Amino acid sequence: MRAFIAALMMTWSFAAGAGEAQALYADQASDARLSTLATELRCLVCQNQTIADSHSELAADLRRQILDQIAAGKTDQEIVDFMVARYGDFVLYRPPLKPTTVLLWLGPFLLLALAAIALFRYFRRPGTEEEE
Numbered sequence: 001m002r003a004f005i006a007a008l009m010m011t012w013s014f015a016a017g018a019g020e021a022q023a024l025y026a027d028q029a030s031d032a033r034l035s036t037l038a039t040e041l042r043c044l045v046c047q048n049q050t051i052a053d054s055h056s057e058l059a060a061d062l063r064r065q066i067l068d069q070i071a072a073g074k075t076d077q078e079i080v081d082f083m084v085a086r087y088g089d090f091v092l093y094r095p096p097l098k099p100t101t102v103l104l105w106l107g108p109f110l111l112l113a114l115a116a117i118a119l120f121r122y123f124r125r126p127g128t129e130e131e132e
Helices: 002-024 028-040 057-071 076-087 102-124
Strands: none
Touching (some): 028 076, 057 076
């Protein structure tokens, strides 16, 4: 009986969410543009997800802002420029390589190099080799 009630509650919650998503899209063209733009922009809360993939409130708000700007007749580039002006280059899922974003591009490689150096030094220090 508990499993049935849990399944029923999950079905209702999915149905409620689906209705909300349907109301968000104005038409198929707007839906396609939103989809494209949402995969180009990073969720500022999750940081490793696009706003298309994120379920955070901020991502939902950014998607609504995109739809509002689409309805206002803005081009995709104008919408991206607005988001960058408002949130900085970090909002772009693939930020351009420039002096202010070098750390975003090179940071993972620097961390990997530091970890490799640390491991090398750890295994090369005296007393870590097995004696026979």
